[in-house]
Amino acid sequence: MTNHISIGLIGLGGMANHHINLLSQLKNVSVSAVSDVNKEQLQMIGDKLNIPQNKRYEDYEELIKDSEVDAVISIVPNYLHAKIISDCIQHQKPIMTEKPFTLNFEEAAELKKQYEKQPIPCMVGFSYRYVASFRYAKDLLQQNKIGKLRHISVRYLQDWGIPAVQTPLTWRFKKALSGSGALGDLGSHMIDTARFFAGEFQHLKSLNTTFINKRASLDQTKQLEEVDVDDYSAFIAVLDHEIVGQFMTTRNAVGFSNALEVTLFGDEGTMEFSCERPDEISLIQFNHEQKTRDRTSLEVPLNYKRNQLEDFIDLINGVSPEDCPTFYDGYENQKVLHQILEDATITSEHEVIK
Template sequence: MGKFRIGLIGLGGMAGAHVRWMAELGDRFEIVAVSDVSAEALARAGEQLGIIEDKRYADFEKLVADPDVDAVVSVTPNHVHAAIIRACLAARKPFMAEKPFTRVFEEAGPLLDQYEQQPVPAMIGFTYRYTPAFRYARELVLQGKIGTVRSFSVQYLQGWGAAQYMVPFVWRFDKNITGTGTLGDLGSHMIDLARFLFGEFEELSAQLKTIIPERPDAATGRMVPIEVDDFASFQSRMTGDVMGIFQTSRNAIGSGNQHEVSIYGDFGTLHASTENPDKLIWIREEEPGQLSRSTLDVPSSCKTTQYADFLAMLEGKEPDGLPGFMDGYRNQQVLDAIIRASETKTVVQL
């Protein structure tokens, strides 16, 4: 079995998680080059990872073009997602890129044109497809265990942005960098989970809200207006007339990383959550009028990792459920439709 030489772009907090995830697969990945706009981050990561000076790039395009790099892993803020994907496609380098696919949908169209002309193996970082409970829920739905699915609800709640914590203005609140707020950050995961479980969005309506209208600049203390949402709710009609309700917020005190789905079918209900990722709740009638509520252990067959699929992709395989290029593009389409639905206060068709 060969080893894949990885170029890592973006050396912030999440990069450390990706380094750990790669290491979990033994020696199948070797990080041979790094890139970041911060000279300090480059020096620190270069020392920690044993990367020689010549492979520490301030310009990510030089990393992508490096012939010693077999594949690229990009862990950056939203405003450079499109440029990195464009560079990888041009260089015909396989890649894993962070979500959301692009900062705004207008950046996605040219990437699709480029991809159709010169496709390369691509993975978008929708990590929650690899939550075991979500994968088991998908398996049970496909097996018809709860009959025809009629509706579902998804929420993704965090509490770190709540007013009492007085979080200062950081890049996640900067529209020029993020495009949207909690919608693109957390809502993109909800959209991907719904597509993973139920198929495509056909129509939706939405409301976006900025709960905290300004935050202090960490350096100056000056109050900075917030132009992105920190609460989003929307409802959809999916393939097969499955109805969905979604909410996400970074102002939910008591929620650390609460991403969950409830699925309602003719013969029962399934509930899965990141808060108990190896368990699934199944509610059904075993006898008329007698409800049974079971907590199921997720079988090992539903347990795999994002990097196991990335490795399989690099080896030329096609793992079931791998979030690929078109999943990123379709996700961005839905994000754009949510914004338009909220702004126009209308139902938007997809």
């Protein structure tokens, strides 16, 4: 019989509701402690989950130290990721941490040293591995449905950064708090998607830019302040087995709420799928007899649906689920993010074509 697992939830913003919902679908699991610096939010979520007052922490370190908390789910701004992971390693607490893995690669490298001395079950929130169409597409790829994979195209589009929305200067637009902009927030998912289907990045070239250079401050003055991170990032790469990848992400794509779109190109066919259509895949196959390109829409079988946090619970229980994004996936992802930022810095002074 599986022992009951008590989860401590750090960070009670919007994404916390998603994780609370996922946890509610699992047996022998419950949220037993919560933490947030926003006292009002802490009390509201605490009341919603019937958390005792002594298990509502303003200081997340106290939650991690709590002997009655079996594991941690951390949903906080990027600049806190490394410290919380480090504390969990120190106190040997399993953790599910949100992406990007850390603020920068220096933090990731330091964490790797700590982790290898005292490993813990650690999952990184690359949630699109749990979209049913993505999981089905990987199976079809391994079944050789489109032949040898040659190249992959990934784009991740949102529109909450466009001028008309008037999004103010939140922490996501500050390098000191986020590390990077659309790249770390959305691009980290694109990188993980490519690694999920095609393996490791070997080399790349990148271009980052910022369309909206100033945004209104969050204080009462509403004065315009500088944005010091990207809101558009594009890069090309060569991955394992000489697979070529092209990637683009922006928060300035009118009409796209949250669209991670993937195309896999093989010698014998193409697959197209999106997180916004989790139950279908468009498959194009070359018909050698008719010399035609036959397109079909595939319905994703139910068995490809999986609750992301099921894998986290399995990790805690000593099981290693296939394709579960672990500590090393977070580390490798951060390494690629670092390479993109380094290359974009080098190529930022553009030469005029004559």
